Amino acid sequence: MAGLAYFLLIAAVRLSGKRTLSKMNAFDLAVTVALGSTLATILLNRQVALGEGALALGSLVALQFVTAWASVRSRHVRRLVKAEPTLLLCDGRMLHDALRRQRVTEDEVRQAVRTQGTGGLELVHAVVLETDGTFSVIPRSQRGCGSALANADRTQARADVADRP
Template sequence: MPLRRDPDGALSVISGEPLGRSHLAAVIVALYSVTVFAALAGSFGAYFPAPQRPVTPPVGYRRTMFFDKLADLGRIGLIGVLTYVLLIAVLRVSGKRTLAKMNAFDLVVTVALGSTLATILLSTDVSFTEGAAALILLIALQFAATWLSVRWSPLREALKSAPTLLLRDGELLIDAMRRQRVTDNEIFQAVRSQGIGDLATVAAVVLETDGTFSVIPAQQAGGRTALRDVDAAHPRGASTPDSA
């Protein structure tokens, strides 16, 4: 139904009949319906995208699970040599303490170094410069943390947990075992691994900060000066090395 605008501003059909309010309302409703339908169609298209045709690889392209490109092997060899030399040089500068697994913090740093090294070797998205910067950053943070922990006790207490006494003079400390989630069988195993068959001959079993067990026989306990940093390490009524 063709429309035209009259000189007075009113819409009318070309046939000369004026466009009534009902016709105008029908036109508005039709336009609104088209708009809503288009919006709904776009929403459904976002949630249910049309299936895409598979991309056909170029002629001569072939990828296998055992070998892809010779250039990738060359990259791994070159980056591996450079990263190995860099890692050895940085570790020599930072000292032996960098890779010492004395507590959980040291273990995290060691694992992070291994993960970073693997990413540098195998990921083509990481350049050698970026990987080298990550390695140097981790080792520098480890060096700074250990250097400050030796000189500042609050940081040392934050980074390292205190060793826990689990057995004293042949008696299991149940509360300490529960806090550390250690079973009596694990303590028995640690004692047996030292060739000891009687708990009465054991002065102390300590859970160290790196997660290992230290078993101290009674005949080798002496003045127990090595247990000064372990709470409740001294038998009841005995004086501590500091108070003796």
């Protein structure tokens, strides 16, 4: 039974596409965890029939597929399901309101900058908290026109620019 349940999971994931096991946002991560939990229940709980488990796995994959499909086609669904990336540092300056809103410390931003091999905040154009919880660091030398920051929440960055003398 364990082998069959495992192959059902693999088949469901392969049929649904790469997105099913991605961790692009919190929703995708929740689906991945739910799939693992469902497989564990099928394997460990004798009261759950293989058919019921297969139906549960199929339902999770189908719901994830429908939600991903709808989020690509509807801005409203996308806003419900996905968070926006958040700008935490702009032109070497910490955006304190954004840090508080995202519950990120200055030390965590500094660590992300160091991890990228940069020794000073003044050498960084931007640090973005991505929707999957990772930090993206853009050095000043690679800033370009800034088009990669187009969808980042820049509310605080605009306020800080307005406050500059």
